Amino acid sequence: MLPSTLILGVAICGLFICIKFLVEGTLTTTVGLRSETSKKQDSMTHFAYQIHYLKNRFKGLSYLFHGPEVIEKAYAQANGRPFLVATPSNNHVLVTTNELMREIADASPASLSLHAVAKELLQPKHTMHGFEWQNQRGLEGTGFVRALRSLLTSHLAYFQPSIDSIIRTCLREELSTPGGNGFTQVHIFPMMKRIVTRVNCFIFFGEELSQKAEFTAAALEFPQSVIFAAEILRITPSFLRSIVASLATGKHRAAKTLFRHLEPIVKERMAKRANPDLNRNSPLPVDCTQWLIDTSPRKNPWSPARMIGEIIAVWFSTVHQLSMTATYLIEDLCLHEEYLAPLKEELRQHVATSSKASIDIERLPLLDSFIKESIRCTNADAVSCRRKALVDYVLDDGTRVARGDWVCIPQRAMMHDPNRFSRPHEFDGFRFARANASLRAGNHSAEVPDNSPASLTTANHDWPIWGLGIAACPGRFYASLVLKLIVVQVLDEWECKLPDKDGPRSMVWRSSVVPRNDTRVLFRRQSERHLEAS
Numbered sequence: 001m002l003p004s005t006l007i008l009g010v011a012i013c014g015l016f017i018c019i020k021f022l023v024e025g026t027l028t029t030t031v032g033l034r035s036e037t038s039k040k041q042d043s044m045t046h047f048a049y050q051i052h053y054l055k056n057r058f059k060g061l062s063y064l065f066h067g068p069e070v071i072e073k074a075y076a077q078a079n080g081r082p083f084l085v086a087t088p089s090n091n092h093v094l095v096t097t098n099e100l101m102r103e104i105a106d107a108s109p110a111s112l113s114l115h116a117v118a119k120e121l122l123q124p125k126h127t128m129h130g131f132e133w134q135n136q137r138g139l140e141g142t143g144f145v146r147a148l149r150s151l152l153t154s155h156l157a158y159f160q161p162s163i164d165s166i167i168r169t170c171l172r173e174e175l176s177t178p179g180g181n182g183f184t185q186v187h188i189f190p191m192m193k194r195i196v197t198r199v200n201c202f203i204f205f206g207e208e209l210s211q212k213a214e215f216t217a218a219a220l221e222f223p224q225s226v227i228f229a230a231e232i233l234r235i236t237p238s239f240l241r242s243i244v245a246s247l248a249t250g251k252h253r254a255a256k257t258l259f260r261h262l263e264p265i266v267k268e269r270m271a272k273r274a275n276p277d278l279n280r281n282s283p284l285p286v287d288c289t290q291w292l293i294d295t296s297p298r299k300n301p302w303s304p305a306r307m308i309g310e311i312i313a314v315w316f317s318t319v320h321q322l323s324m325t326a327t328y329l330i331e332d333l334c335l336h337e338e339y340l341a342p343l344k345e346e347l348r349q350h351v352a353t354s355s356k357a358s359i360d361i362e363r364l365p366l367l368d369s370f371i372k373e374s375i376r377c378t379n380a381d382a383v384s385c386r387r388k389a390l391v392d393y394v395l396d397d398g399t400r401v402a403r404g405d406w407v408c409i410p411q412r413a414m415m416h417d418p419n420r421f422s423r424p425h426e427f428d429g430f431r432f433a434r435a436n437a438s439l440r441a442g443n444h445s446a447e448v449p450d451n452s453p454a455s456l457t458t459a460n461h462d463w464p465i466w467g468l469g470i471a472a473c474p475g476r477f478y479a480s481l482v483l484k485l486i487v488v489q490v491l492d493e494w495e496c497k498l499p500d501k502d503g504p505r506s507m508v509w510r511s512s513v514v515p516r517n518d519t520r521v522l523f524r525r526q527s528e529r530h531l532e533a534s
């Protein structure tokens, strides 16, 4: 049954891809540009280009199911030089030297664009309820960067007690029906998605909306349905896209629910912004929605619908990566039990010596190191710092990136490279803490590539998980806080176990290494605790 379904699926994909190329005339003039990877190809006839292009696209089908492996093999053969990986829709040029990584991070978004990648990946025009994105970011202001990178980050201490309390409550609710042995069994990835959604809804939309079950359910469903629909749309001819998007998103059910709940709130807040007199007696709400409104253009203000579209587009970035990382983190806690005692001891000592009411997460170096090692080993995305070439682009070393192709950093392969990390396939939870201590003492560390101490939120060539340059993830300080508070809560209150330690933990789609929905974890409440008395 399964193989025949698979064969049928592959056949349908192949058919769709052929129809897409034929109907949309991809085999005409752009062929030459798209397949330009070497000077030799310049001398090819037009027909040879077409054949070469088609061969590359079909070769690229294996990228869909084995992307990280394809990249790791090519990385090993490239010896530090840029290399090219074919995908069904375009080529990816992967770079690994500090100079080229810096160049792509600093390139003008008019040439190498992250925003255009997101647009190609997510097809917002079809999947996000008709909301259209520009190809370049910054055309009408980059308020979201200030809203997240500056305003959200500067309010983290203010939010921390609430985030802590939401995580604690969610865990207790999720794990409230233990069996005879005291353990509750859960599917860890779906549970992490629900918890992260609850926390993020509170930060993003404020307390009132975060309490509405219909709204939080739509907030969770929305990114999943967009990703699912966008994947189907990538192989759908353009004239069918609206219908297919509507079918794949259940007639835009989640987006419509979000719009319906957000519309009155956003309208009211925008009206208050336009007329500050209306604000006089009430303080401004403290949440990302308010900051996104505050940082939107004053001249030619957006309509409420456009504003909601922008808020929802930013919301999209918040749930998926964070829940995947949190899932692998809890699984790693279960798989590497030897780290539990030192992590708990670090926490106990911190609580005992701190005069503050909340934990200072920056003062838990072992926890920071453990999380980094979990990310280094599992790494939910094989590439980072994706940029789509909006024009033909020649990198400093002469490497050509054809218009429409992407240039990226193969972060997963780099993190498994023995020339960068000692014993790269071994989970060594405190390697980063040891390396930092050594670097702080003025010594070199052979265990990591860094030349200076670094933490989870560092965004640089040796730690590109947040991207690089001005586009580096503006939500990383918030993400780090949430990840650390989740682990702290689990360490403090719960004992957890993976019943099937050797079972598969992930599945691959393109460059993503997604946690499996069916991985189960057992949780049992502990009696001895150091944080909030129960």
Ligand code: HEM
Binding pocket: 114, 115, 137, 144, 145, 148, 314, 317, 318, 319, 321, 322, 325, 384, 385, 386, 464, 465, 466, 467, 468, 469, 470, 471, 472, 473, 474, 475, 476, 478, 479
């Ligand atoms: C573990 C969790 C996360 C990871 C690994 C992650 C990683 C990334 C990466 C790799 C980029 C692209 C940067 C580049 O290519 O240079 C990015 C962009 C972005 N991230 Fe995150 N992110 C995470 C969580 C979050 C959260 C929680 C938020 C919001 C609070 C957020 C908001 C954004 C936004 C808005 C962008 C787009 C930036 C732009 O276009 O300039 N991310 N993130």
